[in-house]
Amino acid sequence: MPENKGNSERSSPHLRYTGCRTWAARSTPTVEVRDGVHVADSATITIEEAGKLWIKAGEAAGLERTTIDQRKQHLNLHIVPLAGSVKLTKVTAPWIRSFQDDLRGKGRTPAMVKRVTVSLGSILADAQGRGLVVRNAVHELSKARSGTKASDRRAKAKLRIGVDIPTNEETRKILDAAVGRYRPLIVTMIFTGIRSSEARGLRWEDVDLKKGLLHVRQRADRYGKVGMPKSEAGQRTLPLPPIVVNTLKEWSLVGPKSEAGLVFPNQAGNIEFHNNMLHRGLWEAELAAGLSIPTDKKDEDGAPILAPKYSGFHALRHWYASWCINRKADGGLELTAKAVQARMGHSSIQVTFDRSSRLTSRGRSLL
Template identity: 55%
Template sequence: MSVRKRKWTTAKGVEKEAWVVDYADGNGTRRLKTFDKKKDADAWEAKTTVSIDEGTHVADRATVTVKEAGVYWLEDGTAAGLERTTLDQRRQHLNEHILPFLGNLRLSKLSIPVVRQFQDRLRAEPHGTKNQPCSADMIKRVTVSLGSLLADAQERGLVARNVVHDMSKGGRKRKKKTDRKPKLKAGIDIPEPSEIRLILEHSKGWHRPLIITAIFTGLRSSELRGLRWADVDLKAAELHVRQRADRYHAKKYVDEGYDPIGLPKSEAGEDRTIPLAPMVINTLREWKLKCPKGKLDLVFPNGEGNIEFHSNIVKRGLQPPQFAAGLTVPALDRNRKPKVDKEGKPIMAAKYTGLHALRHFYASWLINPKEKGGQGKDIKTVQTLMGHSSIVMTADTYGHLFPGSHNRDELAAAEKALLEA
């Protein structure tokens, strides 16, 4: 590898000069890199010599654009058999957010400052089909996708560094307390027992059996929608979670040969056994007599015996009892400001917007002491019944709900025993 000055005359007779680094890359291919200043050429030569020795150097001409790398990334996900929802998320992040700002940029030109600027533009500039900036949560998700894209490109030898991963490593020291997710709160994220009683009291019609089952089993929406009668044992008072239904169950997908039924979200959640409370047993026994029949043998199908849409369950099953019971809050727009109707009156929305709130309640019901109307289960049992992939996930999500063991008398006795020993 050498640094030399190069002089030449253009077609118009103008004399020019530059500093050239002449080197062979890791594959033995001769490369030239041009700089205006010698100090820049020397600095690049020193850095590149190290990266070639480490086997991490990729020449600019050997790399591809972010758009081209994105094609490989999507193809890799398909070949790996990723779920359709995951592939759709990759495609949406790439087309809606990454390509508009970085699509034509070569991977070798990506740096931490470039990614920071990319995040700033996501936050500030309207873009995508919705023509609006990204929320803070979406920016994090898109950045993770960009890091995944670069990891795939790095394995293909198309880029030397994954700057997103480098950025996250450096960011650990800079991480602020406000970056963590707030703890789930009763009455905000988790329905209070009194609110659950109101939901049960006002829950009517077609979706009532599902709402009751969700409250007392903590199943995910996809698990409820994929639950089969064959997996419900009313005599033994238990059900088994062996499959789930994803959101791709519309006729057009089924006609394409796509199977909307798959395994539960995590390996730990597969084939877990959930005990059934008497109210659930009685409700399901009555519901089984009038449940629409279908080839999928579903417990909570639509009127034709096929998979029910999640949105229908929320709009027709979860929201109506909350409105009837007065469990409402002001509806907010995307700027977190209260919505109003044409007359200037506030528009109200159901307090709990998704079935996951009922899953949170079930976890709290497992954890709460018996004297407070709970079951007093230990954290390992909670992990098993919730189907979490690890006990760390259970602790991170619900650890603060477990009762503390601080007791002044016990502490004083322990201190006395220690000092008198």
């Protein structure tokens, strides 16, 4: 009796595996079971439970309080309400897309959707390390989109002069309008580009007025906790223009004294609150300089309440970066990208390229 090849092929373990290879590759659970790494639904936990473990891991690792607070906000305000009860094994790339759509449907901005997705990916990564899930769908989705990163960068709008970055004339007006105890702070931040946390943690021992140098060696977060800059690149030395040197010389004689040796302490000599620096310093200077935008609110007399045109110190940092990058003919310093990276304290040259490609500012130099 002739041999039935079809039955023989179906009964052969080797041929059966070969014939089903494509199907198996498409069936992730089957692949995971075959490789001995599958996690059953009953053996995993929910996103909310994994998120709590993620926060505890961050606290145990000594992450800054601001970072822990951000984790809690992303988890409790954005992730748990929409997907807290979902098991980790149900989180796939299509599910992530649907979750992002739900976030947008709830009015979250594109930037917030991106940040929350990153946090979800971090939760899954922590769960992977605990053996609670095999796949990290956020990372898989990110890899699938890796080919579009260049186009995404090209699609980013330039930071606009007069909208995102103060013009040279506007910066001059801020300098002229800044008076009182916050003027030295504003002058220093404009001409060094240091972050507000770095200004709060700045000590007199880190300022060399004779040589005209400022050393960034520590920072103070919004809770007043002092620590090292976030990255090694954050520790840097910056040249001080004469206007900063002269301003700080005077400030060293009349400013409040601090046992910690802080350059910009509050009246009690302690670390200044960020909101005080912003509201009483930058915002008051902007409003006094006439740099304001209307709001929908009115005061008791029915007059419109105005808001400062530039909402945060990042605008001054943008101005400093543009000043470093621009040509000398346009009033800038015309520094190399590597020199700009060093001054800004960027963790990598790519960050500098990405940021500098979006900066543009021209005009008469302030100095």
